[in-house]
Amino acid sequence: MAARRQRLYINVDHVATLRQARRGTEPDPVAAARMCEDAGADGITAHLREDRRHIQDDDVRRLATQVRTVLNLELAATPEILAVAARLRPPPFQATLVPERREEITTEGGLDVARDPDGLREAIAGLKRAGVRVSLFIDPDQDAVRRSRALGADAVELHTGRYANHPGDPEALAALRRAAAAGRDAGLAVHAGHGLSVANVAAVAAIPEIEELNIGHAIVSRAVFVGLFAAVREMRAAMDAARRE
Numbered sequence: 218m219a220a221r222r223q224r225l226y227i228n229v230d231h232v233a234t235l236r237q238a239r240r241g242t243e244p245d246p247v248a249a250a251r252m253c254e255d256a257g258a259d260g261i262t263a264h265l266r267e268d269r270r271h272i273q274d275d276d277v278r279r280l281a282t283q284v285r286t287v288l289n290l291e292l293a294a295t296p297e298i299l300a301v302a303a304r305l306r307p308p309p310f311q312a313t314l315v316p317e318r319r320e321e322i323t324t325e326g327g328l329d330v331a332r333d334p335d336g337l338r339e340a341i342a343g344l345k346r347a348g349v350r351v352s353l354f355i356d357p358d359q360d361a362v363r364r365s366r367a368l369g370a371d372a373v374e375l376h377t378g379r380y381a382n383h384p385g386d387p388e389a390l391a392a393l394r395r396a397a398a399a400g401r402d403a404g405l406a407v408h409a410g411h412g413l414s415v416a417n418v419a420a421v422a423a424i425p426e427i428e429e430l431n432i433g434h435a436i437v438s439r440a441v442f443v444g445l446f447a448a449v450r451e452m453r454a455a456m457d458a459a460r461r462e
């Protein structure tokens with residue numbers, strides 16, 4: 218049995234995607250964040266992309282003051298976005314550094330932690346000086362886990378995209394298990410996310426070292442049919458059931 222309740226952080230980006238379809242004010246990702254918290258979310262995640270395709274600077278400012286649980290800000294380690302993060306009051310509880318390419322539909326792979334280690338180390342140190350816990354979004358690879366530790370990260374978020382896209386591929390799950398164990402052995406907190414849904418979350422929720430899941434698209438999609446509160450409760454129940462088994 219997997220020990221300890223796993224945290225559920227909900228990514229509200231796609232509430233903002235719907236709003237940006239009309240460049241209006243509805244639906245408001247901050248109001249959605251409140252409802253997610255009412256339904257039992259342990260944290261709220263938002264990705265301020267360089268192209269501002271969904272979450273806007275003002276959303277991040279409002280989330281920083283209005284989130285009652287904790288805010289996990291996803292960001293690329295670029296000077297412009299790091300400067301926005303540095304101005305937030307209060308600072309976010311956590312920052313997750315992600316790779317970003319303008320032409321991608323969503324974050325496609327993990328951060329290449331071997332490329333520009335000095336730049337990454339500096340970005341991590343700057344965030345930590347501001348009191349922010351730093352997580353790196355990486356592919357489930359043991360070497361990337363160890364490098365993350367060497368760069369000074371507090372946590373790694375393991376990219377579950379390959380598992381989500383190929384749920385029948387035993388190697389995808391095995392890689393997540395190995396990377397999660399490597400994270401624990403390196404003294405890092407281990408998170409996971411990308412492409413998780415009620416249908417596929419169980420195997421990842423059952424990995425004992427993974428203490429936090431970041432889930433967005435599947436919950437917002439399900440909310441169209443059952444409402445956001447119910448969609449969050451469904452995910453929470455699926456995670457808890459997997460953790461009990």
Ligand code: PXP
Nearest residue numbers: 324354410411412431432433434
């Ligand atoms: N974690 C990270 C680092 C991400 O970039 C994303 C997607 O924005 C997620 C988790 C959530 O992925 P999904 O929306 O597929 O649940």
